[in-house]
Amino acid sequence: MKSLLAALAMTTALTLPAIAMARPVTLTTTLTNYGGDGAYLALYVTDPTGAYAGSLWMAGGKSKYYKHMTDWYRATGGDPAQVDGITGASVGAGRTLDITLDLADALFDAGYTLHIDGAVENMRESPNEVAVPLTTAGAGIPVTGRRYVADFTYDM
Amino acid sequence: MIRALHRWPGLVALALVTILALSGAALSVFPMAERLSAPQAQSGLAVADLATRIQTAYPGVEQIKRSPSGKITAYWFDGGTPGSAIIDPATGRGLASADPNQTERWLTNLHRSLFLDDTGRIAMAAGAAAMLILALSGSLLVARRAGGWRRWFAPLRGPLSGRLHVEIARVAVLGLALSSLTALWMTASTFDLLPIEASVATLPAEVSGGTGLALSAMDILVQTPVTELRELSFPYAGDASDVFSLSTDQGTGYIDQGTGALLGWADLTAWERVSETIYMLHTGQGAAPLGLVLGFMALGVPVMGVTGVLLWWTRRQGRPKLRHNMPASKAGTILLVGSEGGSTWSFAATLHAALTAAGHSVHAAPMSAFDPDRYAGAERIMVLAATYGDGDAPASARGFLDRLSRLENVPAPPLSVLGFGDRSFPDYCAFAGAVSELAKAKGWAPLMPYDTVDRQSPQDFARWGRALGQAMGIELALAHQPVLPDTQALTLISRRDYGAEVQAPTAILRFAAPKLPLWRRLTGHGFAGFQAGDLLGILPEGSAVPRFYSLASARRDGFVEIVVRKHTGGLCSGQLMALEPGDAVSAFCRSNPSFHAGRGRKPLILIGAGTGIGPLAGFIRANARLRPIHLFFGMRHPDSDFLYGEDLRAWQDEGRLAGIATAVSRGARPHYVQDALRGEGAQVAALIRGGARVMVCGGRDMASGVADALADILAPMGLTPMALKAEGRYVEDVY
Numbered sequence: 083m084k085s086l087l088a089a090l091a092m093t094t095a096l097t098l099p100a101i102a103m104a105r106p107v108t109l110t111t112t113l114t115n116y117g118g119d120g121a122y123l124a125l126y127v128t129d130p131t132g133a134y135a136g137s138l139w140m141a142g143g144k145s146k147y148y149k150h151m152t153d154w155y156r157a158t159g160g161d162p163a164q165v166d167g168i169t170g171a172s173v174g175a176g177r178t179l180d181i182t183l184d185l186a187d188a189l190f191d192a193g194y195t196l197h198i199d200g201a202v203e204n205m206r207e208s209p210n211e212v213a214v215p216l217t218t219a220g221a222g223i224p225v226t227g228r229r230y231v232a233d234f235t236y237d238m
Numbered sequence: 239m240i241r242a243l244h245r246w247p248g249l250v251a252l253a254l255v256t257i258l259a260l261s262g263a264a265l266s267v268f269p270m271a272e273r274l275s276a277p278q279a280q281s282g283l284a285v286a287d288l289a290t291r292i293q294t295a296y297p298g299v300e301q302i303k304r305s306p307s308g309k310i311t312a313y314w315f316d317g318g319t320p321g322s323a324i325i326d327p328a329t330g331r332g333l334a335s336a337d338p339n340q341t342e343r344w345l346t347n348l349h350r351s352l353f354l355d356d357t358g359r360i361a362m363a364a365g366a367a368a369m370l371i372l373a374l375s376g377s378l379l380v381a382r383r384a385g386g387w388r389r390w391f392a393p394l395r396g397p398l399s400g401r402l403h404v405e406i407a408r409v410a411v412l413g414l415a416l417s418s419l420t421a422l423w424m425t426a427s428t429f430d431l432l433p434i435e436a437s438v439a440t441l442p443a444e445v446s447g448g449t450g451l452a453l454s455a456m457d458i459l460v461q462t463p464v465t466e467l468r469e470l471s472f473p474y475a476g477d478a479s480d481v482f483s484l485s486t487d488q489g490t491g492y493i494d495q496g497t498g499a500l501l502g503w504a505d506l507t508a509w510e511r512v513s514e515t516i517y518m519l520h521t522g523q524g525a526a527p528l529g530l531v532l533g534f535m536a537l538g539v540p541v542m543g544v545t546g547v548l549l550w551w552t553r554r555q556g557r558p559k560l561r562h563n564m565p566a567s568k569a570g571t572i573l574l575v576g577s578e579g580g581s582t583w584s585f586a587a588t589l590h591a592a593l594t595a596a597g598h599s600v601h602a603a604p605m606s607a608f609d610p611d612r613y614a615g616a617e618r619i620m621v622l623a624a625t626y627g628d629g630d631a632p633a634s635a636r637g638f639l640d641r642l643s644r645l646e647n648v649p650a651p652p653l654s655v656l657g658f659g660d661r662s663f664p665d666y667c668a669f670a671g672a673v674s675e676l677a678k679a680k681g682w683a684p685l686m687p688y689d690t691v692d693r694q695s696p697q698d699f700a701r702w703g704r705a706l707g708q709a710m711g712i713e714l715a716l717a718h719q720p721v722l723p724d725t726q727a728l729t730l731i732s733r734r735d736y737g738a739e740v741q742a743p744t745a746i747l748r749f750a751a752p753k754l755p756l757w758r759r760l761t762g763h764g765f766a767g768f769q770a771g772d773l774l775g776i777l778p779e780g781s782a783v784p785r786f787y788s789l790a791s792a793r794r795d796g797f798v799e800i801v802v803r804k805h806t807g808g809l810c811s812g813q814l815m816a817l818e819p820g821d822a823v824s825a826f827c828r829s830n831p832s833f834h835a836g837r838g839r840k841p842l843i844l845i846g847a848g849t850g851i852g853p854l855a856g857f858i859r860a861n862a863r864l865r866p867i868h869l870f871f872g873m874r875h876p877d878s879d880f881l882y883g884e885d886l887r888a889w890q891d892e893g894r895l896a897g898i899a900t901a902v903s904r905g906a907r908p909h910y911v912q913d914a915l916r917g918e919g920a921q922v923a924a925l926i927r928g929g930a931r932v933m934v935c936g937g938r939d940m941a942s943g944v945a946d947a948l949a950d951i952l953a954p955m956g957l958t959p960m961a962l963k964a965e966g967r968y969v970e971d972v973y
Binding site: 118143144149152157160203206207208228 | 301313315318320322337338340343347355356427428429430434436438440441471474479483
């Protein structure tokens with residue numbers, strides 16, 4: 083299990099509501115067999131106004147490709163510090179990305195939305211591949227992505 | 239030093255560099271294929287028009303991209319299903335699938351990372367670095383071999399593998415250096431080692447909130463031609479706060495979907511422009527013809543790999559293994575070896591073994607490793623040195639003279655210098671001589687007087703060994719067994735006999751060219767690629783010392799031909815003259831590039847007497863391009879020893895031989911070949927003035943007579959045979 087409490091403490095927006103109250107959440111992202119190289123995925127959260135609140139995970143280690151996750155890039159200005167310490171390998175076609183992290187309770191049922199931007203070399207850029215509201219009721223219910231994500235689930 | 243810098247990266251990274259080159263060459267085809275297959279936008283087409291056409295065909299369009307080849311790709315959603323296609327800009331409709339080419343993807347991953355991700359990227363970057371080092375060190379070697387950068391494309395001589403290696407290298411080196419340099423840049427950029435600043439347009443805080451403005455009403459899209467477009471992304475349907483984003487060759491920015499106003503713009507940074515140019519130079523994307531040229535040059539790498547390994551292997555074979563070689567600091571005798579092809583090393587090994595057997599501690603090293611500070615226990619120092627070209631240091635002795643001349647105090651142990659060379663060359667043992675002179679000038683005490691060994695003579699070497707033994711107070715017998723190339727059995731096909739009536743029995747012996755395995759033919763060494771003027775070494779029965787005969791035929795003639803005269807009591811000539819068709823001898827072939835006719839078009843003046851006609855006849859036989867050749871031939875009597883008489887008449891009819899002058903030495907008025915030369919003096923002078931090359935083959939007396947005659951002929955022109963020799967226009971094969 084990758085505990086990301088420390089990392090999230092740096093991305094202040096996610097921890098502002100109440101750092102003391104957090105729970106482990108598992109994010110499961112399974113990709114389709116889209117027939118290309120490993121996909122870069124940016125997982126991040128926006129607040130009820132739609133403004134960027136913070137990043138949860140970046141699958142893909144080369145910052146020169148981050149601009150292809152266009153929504154995330156627009157929101158952060160491509161600042162690699164946003165994903166410092168929460169970066170992993172890109173995810174191959176048909177593979178599953180599993181991450182577990184401690185998320186603040188206050189993010190749930192409060193109008194926050196979890197987004198995934200995806201991009202694959204020489205293929206379509208897919209901002210907003212997944213956009214799912216964070217609710218306790220929605221936990222465990224798979225959501226289908228637009229192009230690369232076969233299904234995405236968050237479990238508490 | 240440079241050679242080591244070339245050899246080791248080459249050998250170590252051979253496989254890696256080969257994979258890089260082959261996959262790179264294969265990849266170089268794709269940008270051109272894309273350029274040819276992608277429908278191009280008509281000139282002047284605006285992004286607004288293109289986007290409108292695409293939006294009409296695909297209302298759910300999200301993104302339009304244009305690659306440097308001009309290929310336009312659109313991505314859309316239709317009822318929740320993602321779609322994409324390569325677009326015909328004339329109609330806005332899809333033409334073909336936009337899915338990536340799986341072959342190209344596979345090759346790309348092989349080329350940049352061996353399918354091993356970051357580990358593979360680093361390995362391939364190391365391969366590119368090796369390629370760069372090879373290109374740089376190879377360039378220095380080519381320049382050195384050719385005699386300067388200005389002679390970069392000078393004609394080459396020597397065995398096929400060496401020539402092929404350099405021929406390809408001097409054309410391909412620029413492309414390979416460019417590709418490896420750009421590869422290193424791209425790897426550095428991938429690993430964030432370069433401070434590349436990306437241009438980021440600031441997302442506007444406020445938008446108009448309007449939607450639905452027609453694309454054709456957006457000024458920036460109307461003004462931007464498709465040829466400058468890189469990417470246009472559409473706002474999310476129904477999200478009034480979203481914007482268009484546009485990237486062009488100039489930069490990137492946002493467009494308000496309600497007003498068409500440009501909301502933010504950032505020009506490409508200088509770093510980005512440099513990076514893009516480097517990416518283009520490496521991949522050929524956006525410069526497809528350059529890509530093809532680079533790919534073609536890369537195809538030379540596997541050939542250079544194979545020939546390079548062959549060169550290294552041949553060189554290595556030439557260096558014997560030394561047993562009990564002592565460290566420099568503990569040895570009483572220091573042996574410094576200056577060897578080009580490796581034969582001097584084999585003499586050094588004989589000396590090393592004999593001294594070691596006599597109880598001495600010996601350290602042998604190349605002259606380039608000369609380091610007197612380390613010779614703490616030395617009692618004597620010996621230099622065994624060959625000469626390269628016109629008096630240059632051989633490969634293993636580079637820098638020796640410089641180091642010696644910079645020494646403030648010469649070493650205390652006395653020095654002995656032994657030169658190895660070939661007396662038939664004007665600069666006989668010039669390098670060893672220079673070493674000896676410099677040592678004398680610097681006051682280095684001699685152990686023995688300077689001496690030389692002619693044509694690897696074991697007798698010369700043994701004589702020097704006895705003198706050395708005396709100087710050292712020991713019994714020293716140097717029995718040098720020259721390392722002979724593998725011999726082959728040559729079977730006699732036919733013989734033509736001459737000269738019995740004039741007491742000079744001579745025969746033209748023709749042997750079948752031996753059949754060779756493929757790898758030997760590829761190396762072009764020995765029997766795989768001989769030509770007239772090369773040497774045939776024959777090992778007579780009962781002797782380990784070969785005798786050399788000049789070849790009168792080339793590989794492509796399909797036979798091996800020599801001219802032999804029987805010498806009274808001669809072991810080898812006696813055995814050869816006794817051969818009947820079907821009999822065989824043991825023989826090997828040795829290249830002799832200094833006595834090749836060469837490929838020029840300038841006239842040739844061939845001068846020979848007796849058996850010296852052999853290689854000259856070979857040159858004439860091979861003269862298919864009808865270069866003007868003039869032959870001066872000396873014999874005893876035309877009815878008895880007019881070697882190749884009938885052939886010469888036939889070759890003259892075919893135009894292979896332009897003119898012939900003969901001299902007959904038996905008779906009332908003895909006439910020698912130098913007399914014939916003087917008789918035609920005016921014509922000879924005219925030919926030489928026109929750039930003719932003179933080649934002389936025969937006995938030493940004849941050669942000196944010819945040199946005198948030529949000196950007289952050349953004198954009125956202010957020329958000398960020596961001056962011609964220096965230009966390589968006067969060569970001798972004398973015995």
